[in-house]
Amino acid sequence: MVTKIIEIIISPLMAFVIGIFFLGLSRKIMARIHWRYGPPIYQPVIDIIKLFYQKSISHGFIFDLGIILALAGSIVVILFIPIGKITPLSSSGGLLVILYLMLIIPLGIALSGGEGANPNISIGISRKFILSLGYEVPFLLILLTVMKHYKTISIVEVVNIQQSTKWAIFSSPLFLSGIAYFLILPAMLGIRPFDIPTAPQEIASGPKVEYGGKYLAFMLIEHSLHLYIGIALFVNLLLGGASNIIIFIIKVIIVFIIGLFINAVFPRFRIEQAVKYLWRIPTILALAGLILTMV
Amino acid sequence: MNLQLILLVGFGGAIVTYFAGKVWKALRELFAVIFSLILVGMIIYVYNRYSDEILKIGFLNFNIVFRLNALSWLFAIMISGITFLSILFSLKYIKGRENLNFYYAMLLLVNASMLGIVFAGDLISFYIFWEIMSWSTFLLISYNKGKALNAGLKYIIMSLVGSMAILIGIILLYLKFGSLDISFISANINTVSTKYIIYISSLFFIGFGVKSAIVPLHTWLPDAHSEAPSPFSAILSGILIKMGIYGFIIILYIFWGIKIITTLNPTLNIFTMVLSIIGALTIVIPTFIALLQNDAKRLLAWHSVGQMGYIILGISFGTSLGLAGGIFHIINHASFKALLFLTVGAVEYRTQGVRDLNSLGGFIKKMPVTFITALIGALGIIGVPLTNGFVSKWLIYKSSILEGHPFLAFAALIGTWGTILSFYKFIHNIFLGQLPRKYENIKKAPFSMQLPLIILSVLIILFGILPGIPLKVINAIGISFGLKSLNVTIWGIASDTGTLNTINIFSAVLVASIVVWLFFRIGKKSKKVPQESNYAAGSYIPEGKYHYTVEFYGPLYRMIAPYLRDVIDDFYNWLAERIKVLCNGIRKIYTGDVGIYVLYILFFLALLIFIYLRQVLW
Numbered sequence: 001m002v003t004k005i006i007e008i009i010i011s012p013l014m015a016f017v018i019g020i021f022f023l024g025l026s027r028k029i030m031a032r033i034h035w036r037y038g039p040p041i042y043q044p045v046i047d048i049i050k051l052f053y054q055k056s057i058s059h060g061f062i063f064d065l066g067i068i069l070a071l072a073g074s075i076v077v078i079l080f081i082p083i084g085k086i087t088p089l090s091s092s093g094g095l096l097v098i099l100y101l102m103l104i105i106p107l108g109i110a111l112s113g114g115e116g117a118n119p120n121i122s123i124g125i126s127r128k129f130i131l132s133l134g135y136e137v138p139f140l141l142i143l144l145t146v147m148k149h150y151k152t153i154s155i156v157e158v159v160n161i162q163q164s165t166k167w168a169i170f171s172s173p174l175f176l177s178g179i180a181y182f183l184i185l186p187a188m189l190g191i192r193p194f195d196i197p198t199a200p201q202e203i204a205s206g207p208k209v210e211y212g213g214k215y216l217a218f219m220l221i222e223h224s225l226h227l228y229i230g231i232a233l234f235v236n237l238l239l240g241g242a243s244n245i246i247i248f249i250i251k252v253i254i255v256f257i258i259g260l261f262i263n264a265v266f267p268r269f270r271i272e273q274a275v276k277y278l279w280r281i282p283t284i285l286a287l288a289g290l291i292l293t294m295v
Numbered sequence: 296m297n298l299q300l301i302l303l304v305g306f307g308g309a310i311v312t313y314f315a316g317k318v319w320k321a322l323r324e325l326f327a328v329i330f331s332l333i334l335v336g337m338i339i340y341v342y343n344r345y346s347d348e349i350l351k352i353g354f355l356n357f358n359i360v361f362r363l364n365a366l367s368w369l370f371a372i373m374i375s376g377i378t379f380l381s382i383l384f385s386l387k388y389i390k391g392r393e394n395l396n397f398y399y400a401m402l403l404l405v406n407a408s409m410l411g412i413v414f415a416g417d418l419i420s421f422y423i424f425w426e427i428m429s430w431s432t433f434l435l436i437s438y439n440k441g442k443a444l445n446a447g448l449k450y451i452i453m454s455l456v457g458s459m460a461i462l463i464g465i466i467l468l469y470l471k472f473g474s475l476d477i478s479f480i481s482a483n484i485n486t487v488s489t490k491y492i493i494y495i496s497s498l499f500f501i502g503f504g505v506k507s508a509i510v511p512l513h514t515w516l517p518d519a520h521s522e523a524p525s526p527f528s529a530i531l532s533g534i535l536i537k538m539g540i541y542g543f544i545i546i547l548y549i550f551w552g553i554k555i556i557t558t559l560n561p562t563l564n565i566f567t568m569v570l571s572i573i574g575a576l577t578i579v580i581p582t583f584i585a586l587l588q589n590d591a592k593r594l595l596a597w598h599s600v601g602q603m604g605y606i607i608l609g610i611s612f613g614t615s616l617g618l619a620g621g622i623f624h625i626i627n628h629a630s631f632k633a634l635l636f637l638t639v640g641a642v643e644y645r646t647q648g649v650r651d652l653n654s655l656g657g658f659i660k661k662m663p664v665t666f667i668t669a670l671i672g673a674l675g676i677i678g679v680p681l682t683n684g685f686v687s688k689w690l691i692y693k694s695s696i697l698e699g700h701p702f703l704a705f706a707a708l709i710g711t712w713g714t715i716l717s718f719y720k721f722i723h724n725i726f727l728g729q730l731p732r733k734y735e736n737i738k739k740a741p742f743s744m745q746l747p748l749i750i751l752s753v754l755i756i757l758f759g760i761l762p763g764i765p766l767k768v769i770n771a772i773g774i775s776f777g778l779k780s781l782n783v784t785i786w787g788i789a790s791d792t793g794t795l796n797t798i799n800i801f802s803a804v805l806v807a808s809i810v811v812w813l814f815f816r817i818g819k820k821s822k823k824v825p826q827e828s829n830y831a832a833g834s835y836i837p838e839g840k841y842h843y844t845v846e847f848y849g850p851l852y853r854m855i856a857p858y859l860r861d862v863i864d865d866f867y868n869w870l871a872e873r874i875k876v877l878c879n880g881i882r883k884i885y886t887g888d889v890g891i892y893v894l895y896i897l898f899f900l901a902l903l904i905f906i907y908l909r910q911v912l913w
Contacts, residue, residue, distance in 0.1 A: 012807075057828070058821040062659060062666075062727070068815055072807035079803050089799050096689050097800065099708070100680050103715065107679070110719055111670075114727030115659060118829045122728070122847070129716050130851045140708045144701040153693060209830050214818030218811075271850045290701060 007088045008079060012225075014245075015078045015232075018252060019224025020044050026191075026260055033264040044224070048217045056213030059115045066112025067211075067218050073104030074225040080155075081232050082241065084248040087156050094154040095143060098233070105226065106132060109207050109219075116210035124206020127271050128197035134278035135187040141286035142177040146237050149174055149293045159241030167240035173292035178238045180285040185259055187278060188230045190223075193266040194274055231255050297341050298348050298361040298414050301371075304333055305407025309400045316396030324386055327399040331379040331406065338371045338410075347416060360476055362416030365772040369622070370413040370541055373629050377533045378406040380747035381526040384637050387741050388526055388644050398438060398524075404431045405530065412538055418465045418475040425461070425538075429454045429506075432535060436523045446518035453515045457505030464498035481550050489562050492551065496566070499546050507539025509607055510577040513600045514864040520596035525640025528592060532599040533633035537625050540606055547610060548618070548776045571611040571695075575706035577604030582713035586720075587852060591639045591650040594721055595632065598676065601710060602628045608707060609691040612698050615770075615778040619788075620690030622769045627683040627758070631675035634751040635721075638669040641740040641748070642725055652720065653845045657730025657826065661737045666726045668748040673718040675755045678711055680800050683758035683765075686787070689795055720847050729826055760801050761785055 024041035031038025058064055079089045080098045106128060113121040146168065150158050162168055169178035187194040198206045208219055235241065235251045242248035269277065308330030316323030341363060350359040363371075382402060389398060408431060411424030429451065437447030465475065471487065472480050484492065501512070508516040516536070520528050547567075578601050585597030606628070609621025642658065642665065643650055659666045671682070678684040688707070695704040740748075758765055763785035770781050781788055787795035846852070884895075 052818045055819065056821040057824045059824065059826065060660065061663075064815070064821075068808060068811050072804060072811045075807040075811070076800070076803045079807075089803060096692055097680060097795070100678060100685055100689075101800070103677065103679055103711075107674075107677075107715070107719070111722070111727070114719075114723045116829070117657065117727070117729045117826045118831070120831070122723075125719070125723075126847050126849075129719060130848060133712050133716060133851065136712050137709060140705055144696070144705055144708075147696055148699075148701045153696060204830065213821065214815065215821070217818070218815070272854065275851070275854065290705075294699075294701065 004088065007086050011081075011083055011086055011088050012075045012078050014083065015225055015228045016221065018249065019221075019226075019228040020048075022227045022256055023220070023224050025256075026263070029257070029260050030264050033261075044220060048220055051217035051220070052214050054213040056215050057210070059117065059210065061115075063112050063115040063210075066108045066110070066115070067215055067222075068108075070105050070108030070112070071218050071222050071225075073101060073108055074222055074229065077101045077105070077229055078225065078232075081229065082156055082159055082236055083232070084242045084245045086245065094152075094156075095147060095158075096153055098155065099140075099143065102229070105222070109222070113207040113210070116207075118210055120203040120205075120209045121207050123203050124197045124199075124209075127206070130271055131187060131190075131194060131196055131274055134275040135184045135282075137279060138180050138184050138282040138286040139188065141283065141290050142181050143237070145174065145177045145286065145290045145293050148290065155236055159236050162240040163243060168238045169240075173289050174238065176285045176289035176292070180282040180289065181234055181238055183282040183285070184278060185230060185234060185255075186262060187274065189227050189259070191227075191259070191263045193263075193269045195268060196271050196274055199268060227256070228252070231259075297337070297344065297346070298363055299350070301334065301337050301341070302361075302407060302411055302414065304330065304337065305403065305410050308334075309403035309407060312403055313396050313400035316399065320395070323396060323399055327382050327403060328379075328386070330403060331375065331382050334375040334406070334410070335372070335379050338368070338375050342368060342372075357419050357475065358417065359420050360416030361414045361420075362477075363414060365768065365775050366541075366544065367413040369626070369768055369772065370537070371410055373537070373626060374406060374409045374413070374534050377530055377629055377633050378402065380633065380750060381529050381533075381637070384529070384640060384744055384747045385524075385526040386743050388640055388744065389524060394438070398435070401431050401435045401438075402527065402530070405435065405535070409534065409538060413541060416477055418468065418477065421477075422458075422461065422465055426458060428535070428538065429458060432531070435527050436519045436531075438524055438527070439522055442518075443522035446515075446522040450515040450519045453505050453512065457502035457512075459502075460498045461502035464495050464502070467495060467498070477545065477549060481552055484550060484552065489560055493562065493566055496546055496551075499542065500570075503539040503542035503546070505539070507536050507543070507603050507607075508600050509539075509573055509603055510580060510600070511573075511863055513577070513581065514867055516600055517593055517596045520599060520636075521590055521592040525592070525636055525643055528596075529633040529636040529640070532595065532636055533629040536599060536603060537606075537629065540603070540610070540621075540625060543607070544610060544622075547613070552777070567611050567613060571608055571700070571703055574604045574607030574609075574611055575703045577601065577607060578710035579604075579706050579713070582710045582717070583855060586713055586717045586848060587856060588717075589652050591642075591652055591655075591721060591725065592636065594652070594717055595635050595639065598714065598717065599628075599632055601714070602632065602676070604710070605688065605691055605707060608695065608703060609687075612694050614694055614698065615773045615781055616690055616697070616788075617694035618773050618776070618778060619766060619769050619781060620687050620694060622772060623683070623687035623690060623762075623765060626765055627675065627687050627755075630751050630754050630758075631672040631682075631684060634668060634672040634748060634755070635676070637744070637748055637751070638665050638672065639725075641665045641744050644744065645737050645740065646734065652724040654731070655725045655734075656728040657726070658734070658737070659726040660730060661734070662726075662739045664745050665740050665748065666722075668745075668752040669726065670722060671752040671755050673722050675759070677714050677718055681756065681759045681797065681804060683755050683762065685759060686762040686766075686795065686797070690788070716848060716851075724847070760797055762787055762795075762797060 023044040027043065028038045028041055077098060080101060110125045113125055146158060147153050150161050152158065168174040190198065198208060208216065211219055231252050234255060235248065239251055242251060308326070312323055312326040312330065315326045345363050345365070348361040389395060405428060408424045408427040412421060412428060415421035415424055433447050433451040436450055437444050468480060469475055472483060474480065504512045520531050523531055581597045581600035585594050585601065588594040588597060606621045606624050609617045609624060639650060641662065642655065645662070649655060675682040675684040678688040692704050692707060695707065763783055766783045766788065770783050774780050786798040
């Protein structure tokens with residue numbers, strides 16, 4: 001019981017630290033690729049603390065509630081994702097619950113933004129949902145392939161089977177799913193070339209435009225947790241999970257850095273281009289994986 | 296005796312209410328509320344008092360059988376509950392319109408006839424109640440006149456085709472078995488061949504499919520549901536289309552019985568497979584068509600078709616998990632779809648009938664209760680955890696994955712995304728965004744309208760957090776069909792292939808929200824600003840001029856719209872056109888000249904004589 005409670009407290013904190021580290025790291029690496037020096041790696045932490053003490057505006061009740069829900073949703077999702085051997089709540093409902101809890105996050109932000117009544121927000125949210133529909137098609141196919149292949153809907157089981165045999169990405173039909181997941185990862189994380197919903201130069205950061213002060217700090221935290229969730233799912237489902245925390249963190253960081261190099265060199269897609277891309281190569285790969293698993 | 300009494304109160308109430316309205320108007324409303332409430336009470340009273348009541352009457356030597364079992368009780372309580380809430384909502388909504396005696400009497404008549412359908416233990420009374428329901432529904436759909444007349448006509452024509460199919464099925468069954476008692480037929484179903492079962496079932500499925508609007512037979516629904524008065528739309532979507540599903544369950548689980556569904560007979564397996572594929576198609580296509588709608592009620596109507604797909608998918612597997620998911624989704628759909636139609640009704644009431652999504656907005660500040668309830672309904676239909684929609688969808692997905700149909704599960708899951716997109720649009724365009732100037736003085740919905748909304752949203756959350764309450768009743772239904780009992784706890788379902796436990800999810804969400812909220816409080820307090828105080832890169836946003844969500848999903852629309860025309864509706868229209876031409880041709884033979892008619896008769900006699908002679912010659 002006590003260990004369970006400690007696990008429940010530790011895993012979101014760890015996700016938070018890793019996510020913040022990702023944000024700092026990404027700014028640093030991007031700067032170096034662009035031949036700049038870049039901010040210190042702990043800059044996001046300074047930003048969050050600073051933002052908490054700054055002025056902000058509120059457009060009403062759901063404007064506040066939405067963002068609280070989004071952040072709470074992220075924390076709950078993290079509790080359902082195993083980290084190495086730590087599995088705080090993953091035994092109750094499995095992958096389907098994770099999939100549906102992940103809905104709370106974009107819905108919360110969208111509801112909050114909706115009350116902002118700003119045209120930039122509306123464009124951003126519309127793009128976010130269209131993009132989600134774009135990457136959910138291959139993503140769901142990948143999830144179903146994994147569930148079908150291992151004949152379980154529990155993520156803990158998936159990790160255990162991979163630990164005792166081999167990583168899913170190295171087993172025969174699932175490597176297609178693995179490639180597909182990697183191809184949609186930037187879209188899921190919302191980083192360039194798929195940062196269409198929050199494009200700063202076009203629509204003034206989209207849903208974030210009305211946020212200031214603590215709202216912006218919450219968005220920053222939410223974004224960092226979101227980076228962690230997307231990659232942690234990839235590691236657990238296809239890269240064999242991990243037997244302890246250290247290996248898990250190393251895997252997560254490696255995936256993130258590889259993703260970052262793509263992020264740094266590509267320009268942003270238009271929304272139609274993004275959806276067309278997502279519905280072509282990744283979807284075909286994921287579909288092929290699922291069909292091969294069935295035969 | 297109980298069931299006859301319930302039906303007597305049901306039908307009698309309709310008549311009494313009609314004549315009460317002739318005497319005194321307030322009496323009619325009072326009677327309508329009281330009668331519908333009494334029915335709810337009586338049905339709660341008969342819970343677990345399952346019985347058969349046989350009525351021997353001289354009519355063609357048929358026995359009329361009324362039967363109450365776990366399944367019919369569940370349907371009966373939903374029917375009477377939704378009707379009661381809808382009548383409560385109607386009090387203000389419909390006030391001041393003409394023909395109100397007729398309106399209330401018809402609502403009660405639809406209610407009574409649906410109760411008759413679920414209590415019917417033989418096919419002849421089933422069919423009689425079925426027809427009463429179809430016709431009274433037709434009259435209510437057309438209540439608004441104008442476009443509604445066409446919608447009603449479309450409904451009744453398709454309904455008649457369906458009823459004819461059912462009638463033929465009933466006659467064939469009678470010729471084969473010599474009895475129309477449902478339990479007698481199901482006891483003797485083993486004596487007939489598989490081909491015969493499939494033939495009869497297809498006939499029934501056409502009839503039930505029209506009523507429950509599964510995909511090739513759905514075209515009446517979007518028109519009828521959007522044109523009917525909103526409280527009746529709630530009944531239509533919430534419960535009336537479930538009568539078709541009730542028929543499906545009767546055929547699959549009572550006529551066929553669990554032994555036949557789960558046999559390895561390849562023909563039957565293909566038949567159920569086809570049914571589940573139809574279910575999957577019914578989820579995907581209508582859900583994405585709904586995305587493109589700009590009329591609030593039409594959007595909801597298309598989603599009713601889509602949600603029927605989930606139910607069909609659930610019940611077509613023939614497993615206890617799938618059936619539990621399907622039946623649970625019936626309850627859930629009844630609660631959230633009725634709720635959503637009623638919220639649109641409340642908005643319509645305050646805006647004098649505006650339901651165009653592109654001209655509303657910002658109502659959250661004016662109608663907060665309506666907003667919260669609409670949000671809960673939308674979360675329910677999306678299936679966000681801690682609403683009832685999640686639990687039933689979880690059961691359906693899980694059974695389709697475990698049964699080895701990942702593509703069906705994919706259709707259901709992607710349907711969820713279509714639902715999210717369209718319901719965000721629904722919520723946003725009515726309640727969020729900028730409030731147009733002309734609605735600045737709008738008032739919140741009256742209490743008699745808010746009460747049904749609040750009751751339904753409490754149910755959605757309650758069944759989401761404690762799914763054990765309805766699952767216990769549903770499990771009893773599964774057991775009465777001979778299915779394996781599920782391991783139901785108050786918090787969810789336990790099994791060795793994956794456990795659902797809502798208490799974990801609930802406490803995690805609660806604690807996480809409180810923690811985040813505390814942090815939110817710690818931060819510097821934010822300043823409230825009016826809606827015009829917006830950032831727009833230095834320029835100012837002209838108020839009232841823009842609705843930011845016209846063409847909300849424009850880029851997506853351009854991509855998918857070419858594939859999402861309602862081809863089936865076009866086909867039916869083409870068919871109707873052809874038949875009109877054909878009938879015009881036939882009409883020409885009626886010239887009005889008696890001589891020519893005599894000639895026809897002579898020709899006909901000659902033909903008869905010719906046939907007779909040929910038979911003799913053989």
